[in-house]
Amino acid sequence: MSQSVFPVGRLRLRHLLGIEGLSAEEITLLLDLSESYVEQNRARGGKSSLLRGRTIINLFFENSTRTRTSFELAGKRLGGDVVNMSAEVSSIKKGETLMDTAVTMNAMLPDVLIVRHPDSGAVKLLSEKVDCAVINAGDGTHEHPTQALLDALAIRRHKKRLQGLLVAICGDILHSRVARSNIHLLATMGARVRVVGPPTLMPTAIARMGVEVFHDMRKGLEGVDIVMMLRLQTERMQGNFVPSVREYFRHYGLDYEKLSVAKPDALIMHPGPMNRGVEIDSEVADDVDRSLIREQVEMGVAVRMACLDLLTRNLVSNTGGAT
Amino acid sequence: MRYPDGVVPAKTPGGRGGPPVAYVNARLLDPASNLDALGGMVVRNGQVAEIGAHLAAAGALAAAGPAGIETIDCGGMCLAPGLVDMRVQLREPGEEHKETISTASEAAAVGGITTMVALPNTRPAIDDAALVESVARLARETSLVRVHTYAAVTRGLNGKEMTEFGLLAAAGALGFTDATHAVADPQLLRRALSYARTFGKAIIQHPEEPILSRGAMNEGELSTRLGIPGSPAMAEIIQIERDIRIAELTGGRLHFSNVTTAQGLAAIRNAKARGLAITCDTAPHYFALNEMALSDYRTFAKVSPPLRSEDDRRAVIEALKDGTIDAIASDHSPHDQDSKRLPLAQAAFGTVGLETLLPIVLELVHNKQLGLLEALAKITSAPAALLGLKEGRLAKGLAADFVVFDPAAPWKIEAKRLQSKSKNSAFDDRLVQGRVLRTVAAGIPIHIAS
Numbered sequence: 084m085s086q087s088v089f090p091v092g093r094l095r096l097r098h099l100l101g102i103e104g105l106s107a108e109e110i111t112l113l114l115d116l117s118e119s120y121v122e123q124n125r126a127r128g129g130k131s132s133l134l135r136g137r138t139i140i141n142l143f144f145e146n147s148t149r150t151r152t153s154f155e156l157a158g159k160r161l162g163g164d165v166v167n168m169s170a171e172v173s174s175i176k177k178g179e180t181l182m183d184t185a186v187t188m189n190a191m192l193p194d195v196l197i198v199r200h201p202d203s204g205a206v207k208l209l210s211e212k213v214d215c216a217v218i219n220a221g222d223g224t225h226e227h228p229t230q231a232l233l234d235a236l237a238i239r240r241h242k243k244r245l246q247g248l249l250v251a252i253c254g255d256i257l258h259s260r261v262a263r264s265n266i267h268l269l270a271t272m273g274a275r276v277r278v279v280g281p282p283t284l285m286p287t288a289i290a291r292m293g294v295e296v297f298h299d300m301r302k303g304l305e306g307v308d309i310v311m312m313l314r315l316q317t318e319r320m321q322g323n324f325v326p327s328v329r330e331y332f333r334h335y336g337l338d339y340e341k342l343s344v345a346k347p348d349a350l351i352m353h354p355g356p357m358n359r360g361v362e363i364d365s366e367v368a369d370d371v372d373r374s375l376i377r378e379q380v381e382m383g384v385a386v387r388m389a390c391l392d393l394l395t396r397n398l399v400s401n402t403g404g405a406t
Numbered sequence: 407m408r409y410p411d412g413v414v415p416a417k418t419p420g421g422r423g424g425p426p427v428a429y430v431n432a433r434l435l436d437p438a439s440n441l442d443a444l445g446g447m448v449v450r451n452g453q454v455a456e457i458g459a460h461l462a463a464a465g466a467l468a469a470a471g472p473a474g475i476e477t478i479d480c481g482g483m484c485l486a487p488g489l490v491d492m493r494v495q496l497r498e499p500g501e502e503h504k505e506t507i508s509t510a511s512e513a514a515a516v517g518g519i520t521t522m523v524a525l526p527n528t529r530p531a532i533d534d535a536a537l538v539e540s541v542a543r544l545a546r547e548t549s550l551v552r553v554h555t556y557a558a559v560t561r562g563l564n565g566k567e568m569t570e571f572g573l574l575a576a577a578g579a580l581g582f583t584d585a586t587h588a589v590a591d592p593q594l595l596r597r598a599l600s601y602a603r604t605f606g607k608a609i610i611q612h613p614e615e616p617i618l619s620r621g622a623m624n625e626g627e628l629s630t631r632l633g634i635p636g637s638p639a640m641a642e643i644i645q646i647e648r649d650i651r652i653a654e655l656t657g658g659r660l661h662f663s664n665v666t667t668a669q670g671l672a673a674i675r676n677a678k679a680r681g682l683a684i685t686c687d688t689a690p691h692y693f694a695l696n697e698m699a700l701s702d703y704r705t706f707a708k709v710s711p712p713l714r715s716e717d718d719r720r721a722v723i724e725a726l727k728d729g730t731i732d733a734i735a736s737d738h739s740p741h742d743q744d745s746k747r748l749p750l751a752q753a754a755f756g757t758v759g760l761e762t763l764l765p766i767v768l769e770l771v772h773n774k775q776l777g778l779l780e781a782l783a784k785i786t787s788a789p790a791a792l793l794g795l796k797e798g799r800l801a802k803g804l805a806a807d808f809v810v811f812d813p814a815a816p817w818k819i820e821a822k823r824l825q826s827k828s829k830n831s832a833f834d835d836r837l838v839q840g841r842v843l844r845t846v847a848a849g850i851p852i853h854i855a856s
Contacts, residue, residue: 103631180744180747181748181749182747200749202749202751202752203632203633203634203703203749203750203751204632204634204703204750204751205749207702207703208703208747208748208749222633223633223634223749223751224634225632225633226633260633263631263633286629286630287625287626287638288625288626288627288629289630291627291630292627292630
């Protein structure tokens with residue numbers, strides 16, 4: 084798979100706000116470019132200078148270690164200057180509105196803003212007020228496009244394709260932006276998607292997004308190529324969605340017994356952070372032959388490098404702002 | 407009532423104490439008397455002195471009144487009763503940065519509305535006779551149009567203790583409502599309906615079960631895609647069906663505002679057929695827009711109840727046609743930028759509507775869904791009749807509150823050009839037909855189109 088020549092191409096969009104609306108060609112371009120960055124990272128060929136002079140701001144209104152670090156590393160490996168801002172230390176805590184924050188950030192003339200926010204649509208709202216490129220690092224329960232891209236990259240590297248694969252996304256679909264982005268991406272690339280979980284953790288109209296819905300995990304996993312587990316997002320839950328963690332694990336936790344109905348070479352994924360013993364059995368999560376969980380993290384950096392690379396290709400100068 | 411530009415009312419033509427004015431060559435439209443004819447109207451002392459087809463031409467006036475009175479040629483344009491808007495949020499007292507009675511009345515004048523009925527969800531809430539009187543006084547001093555008010559069903563809109571219906575009604579409250587929230591407690595609603603009967607007043611109920619309707623938009627495919635918590639149509643159906651049963655138990659009068667769902671309307675249709683004292687209204691956005699207006703996280707289209715599916719929108723039009731929906735109200739809900747320029751889930755509910763009520767209602771006429779008189783009835787005589795008001799009709803001896811409009815004139819709604827203090831219009835950029843040329847209240851022109 085090693086490619087010495089980096090793929091050329093452009094995105095039609097100034098921002099990466101979601102997977103919905105991206106074409107199969109654009110997704111393929113992003114994945115091909117990410118593949119090149121995987122090789123470059125593994126070769127440890129030193130820092131690139133592609134983004135020299137470019138300023139990237141990580142603006143996180145919601146806690147995150149994994150995603151923020153991954154974006155930070157991606158920016159630094161491309162030679163950009165990366166600044167981290169989080170809600171805990173900034174004026175956002177002091178009551179500044181999202182729009183004020185957008186205007187403030189814009190005045191600092193960044194080239195790329197990477198934004199995570201607990202409200203669906205907030206990143207899009209912010210993108211309308213700034214001149215730079217914006218990457219959605221997760222907005223509420225809407226989208227998390229780079230997660231879907233890194234999942235697709237990990238799958239493609241193992242299965243050599245996306246088209247025709249049968250993928251089961253399991254667990255808390257209702258609160259999951261990862262699920263929504265993955266559904267859009269996998270559907271666009273010609274994979275078949277099942278969603279598996281209790282009805283209380285399913286959006287009512289999820290079938291309208293072109294997926295098959297299963298409430299019985301043993302049926303939902305039958306014959307699948309990929310089992311994608313989701314974290315039970317207790318922090319987004321108000322009210323009774325599931326009566327108890329032990330009941331949830333009994334019915335929807337992934338263990339070898341439930342996995343046995345999937346294809347023998349089915350792979351297991353999880354966007355992290357994992358709740359061991361809640362949605363996934365530790366043994367399964369750590370199974371080196373089946374679990375892609377560690378590889379997903381590695382792919383994350385490469386995918387984010389590709390996103391930064393492609394979006395900055397659309398910027399005219401390195402002195403701030405696109406036109 | 408305040409007069410435009412501070413004009414002293416004494417000598418204003420048409421107004422009290424002023425010389426009479428004749429409006430001729432007008433297409434007279436009075437839904438209450440089923441009048442649709444070319445004619446004229448003489449206005450004297452703030453009242454309609456003469457009206458009819460026999461006054462069509464200026465020459466015919468000699469017989470009707472003194473020679474040489476001021477005559478206004480309406481050029482064949484429509485002359486109808488001033489609109490009666492039965493659901494307006496005035497924001498005064500308490501949120502004057504969003505709207506005041508004065509600014510709302512200016513918007514109303516531009517929109518051809520001569521009577522507004524205010525919701526009690528101000529700060530403080532209108533839950534005491536003194537507050538009803540204070541709103542009336544503010545209106546007298548600052549408003550260009552007539553202002554009536556509802557009073558709260560419960561103190562501070564807390565949903566727990568009933569207000570003094572008798573004293574509030576005596577002070578002028580037209581009915582009782584907890585505004586944008588339904589009275590949830592069934593025992594309280596039962597007592598309120600029974601008790602309001604004593605004073606001949608209706609309970610006006612928001613049609614959504616409060617706990618099931620905590621979402622930010624209609625629950626469905628779009629809310630799933632956007633990752634926004636939804637309020638299901640069923641939340642409305644449940645509330646309406648339950649409340650109809652409680653009304654049945656009490657024999658009280660119950661009015662649902664802002665009805666939006668096919669099945670909620672079916673329940674009301676059925677209740678009416680059974681002879682219950684149930685009535686309802688809807689707002690222009692529920693027949694002119696559907697949930698797709700939110701597809702770009704557009705907070706200006708976030709209203710309560712939420713914009714529904716296309717099937718529901720069509721059902722609202724059907725219910726307007728068959729009379730299940732008695733009236734249309736603007737549901738004017740002004741909000742400043744800070745309340746609307748937010749992520750969708752956090753943004754405030756509501757759209758301004760005073761200046762767009764007439765053209766959006768006229769869409770029903772242009773689309774041949776309602777006749778012109780039928781459509782006008784929903785925003786004049788019908789709401790007036792529901793609330794026991796004399797307004798909303800053109801008849802000799804009644805106040806000369808009317809609007810002259812061109813039903814066909816095309817224009818584009820531009821939120822930033824609205825008179826209302828807040829510009830949160832769900833209809834921004836919409837192309838419409840129907841323009842108010844002149845609004846007259848108590849015989850005095852309060853708006854003349856430039």
